[in-house]
Amino acid sequence: MFARLDIEVKIESVELFKKHLVNPSCGQCLIVAKQSLQAQEVLFERWGRPTKCYDKETFSSERFLEEIETRPLLSDKIILHVKEIDKLRASDLNTLLVYLKRPNPWALLLLTASQLSRGSKLAKAVEQRGVVLWLEEKKTEKNLADWLIHQAAIAGVAFPVSEADVLVKSLGYEQDMLQNELEKLICYVGKRRKITAEDISKISCKKHLETLWKLGDAIFSLDNATAWRVGRSLMEEGMVFFPLLASMRTQIRTGLEILSQHLQGGGSAVTKAFPYLKGWLLEKKLKMLRRYGKERLQRALIVLFETEIQAKNSATDHALLLQILLTRLTRQN
Numbered sequence: 317m318f319a320r321l322d323i324e325v326k327i328e329s330v331e332l333f334k335k336h337l338v339n340p341s342c343g344q345c346l347i348v349a350k351q352s353l354q355a356q357e358v359l360f361e362r363w364g365r366p367t368k369c370y371d372k373e374t375f376s377s378e379r380f381l382e383e384i385e386t387r388p389l390l391s392d393k394i395i396l397h398v399k400e401i402d403k404l405r406a407s408d409l410n411t412l413l414v415y416l417k418r419p420n421p422w423a424l425l426l427l428t429a430s431q432l433s434r435g436s437k438l439a440k441a442v443e444q445r446g447v448v449l450w451l452e453e454k455k456t457e458k459n460l461a462d463w464l465i466h467q468a469a470i471a472g473v474a475f476p477v478s479e480a481d482v483l484v485k486s487l488g489y490e491q492d493m494l495q496n497e498l499e500k501l502i503c504y505v506g507k508r509r510k511i512t513a514e515d516i517s518k519i520s521c522k523k524h525l526e527t528l529w530k531l532g533d534a535i536f537s538l539d540n541a542t543a544w545r546v547g548r549s550l551m552e553e554g555m556v557f558f559p560l561l562a563s564m565r566t567q568i569r570t571g572l573e574i575l576s577q578h579l580q581g582g583g584s585a586v587t588k589a590f591p592y593l594k595g596w597l598l599e600k601k602l603k604m605l606r607r608y609g610k611e612r613l614q615r616a617l618i619v620l621f622e623t624e625i626q627a628k629n630s631a632t633d634h635a636l637l638l639q640i641l642l643t644r645l646t647r648q649n
Contacts, residue, residue: 346401346427346442346449366397366426372404377411384415384423395424401438402429409438416441460484464498471502474510483516493559528560532567535616536604540646547638557634561624568616571605575613578602619644 368383375398388394401409412427416438419425425446432439434450442448461480468475475498487493501511527550534543550560574593577585586602587594593601605613623641627634 346429346432346439346446366395368394369397369399371399375404375408377408380408380411381415384420384425387420387422393422393424395426397426397428399428400430401427402432413437413441416445419445460494464494467495467498468502468511472509473502473505476511479511479513479516482513493562496556496559528563529567532564533604535564535567535642535645536571536608538608538646538648540643543642543646544639547642548635551635551638557627557638558624560638561620561627565617565620568613568620571608572610572613574601575605575610616645 367388370380380396380398384394384396386394398404398412401412404412415425427438427442439448461477461484464480464483465475465477468480483494483497487497501515505511505515527546531543531546531550534540534546547560551557570590574586574590577589581588583594583598583602586598619641623637626632627637
């Protein structure tokens with residue numbers, strides 16, 4: 317069984333997705349992206365072109381069920397692609413939900429959408445028997461702040477722009493961590509229904525930020541003892557396991573971006589992309605990342621993904637999973 321794959325739109329991410337499409341029995345796949353063409357091509361390369369394509373204009377429950385319930389005569393599989401499922405009628409979405417409860421073994425169903433809630437019934441139904449790929453737009457400080465404001469408004473809480481900016485600057489661009497902090501803030505303000513800068517200073521996990529960077533530096537320095545000491549300390553202080561994984565993933569992706577920028581334009585290109593990296597701090601970071609290496613960074617993303625899947629699908633103690641993860645990330649060879 318596959319679980320949800322949360323990744324950004326980068327070629328390394330699509331390649332990572334491709335590596336996990338190895339289960340021939342995986343019969344359902346959902347891609348949620350503004351532009352899903354590249355990921356679709358990966359799927360078509362893996363499984364072949366669709367037998368039939370539907371969109372919001374051509375989809376009908378009757379035709380879909382007739383097509384997918386018919387066992388193929390000249391091949392082992394049929395491939396059906398339903399586009400723009402976020403724009404389908406409620407009755408048609410219900411048809412897909414009913415089918416996903418008992419999918420046919422001879423059918424591969426590819427669903428794509430430009431936007432869809434992660435908690436939607438359709439996304440959860442696909443997760444049970446297939447793989448869901450969330451391809452997110454490039455994250456910037458502004459669009460993440462706008463996203464926080466929108467999510468707070470849905471919950472009936474006012475979140476001023478200046479305060480949303482503070483939270484993004486404090487925690488970085490990892491959406492899972494920001495969502496976790498927003499949920500804590502909404503619970504904290506209660507009936508007051510407005511988030512203030514004082515609330516953020518009291519509740520936000522900003523106090524963990526310096527220690528999180530120490531954990532990243534220990535990993536890049538291949539210092540297992542320090543990495544485990546810092547990681548264990550974070551969890552003992554109340555850091556939740558999945559936001560901790562999210563922070564590590566962000567640092568590894570940032571490391572890949574730093575190496576890429578340096579290769580293309582030297583130190584000045586890195587400083588332009590990451591203004592806080594200059595002088596001795598830039599040299600220190602580059603030295604660690606060169607030693608760790610691009611290939612090891614790419615493998616680290618896969619190891620993080622595997623650990624997250626294991627944590628979601630088993631009852632294994634999170635502290636033990638963290639210790640195993642850090643051992644894998646800090647191996648000398």
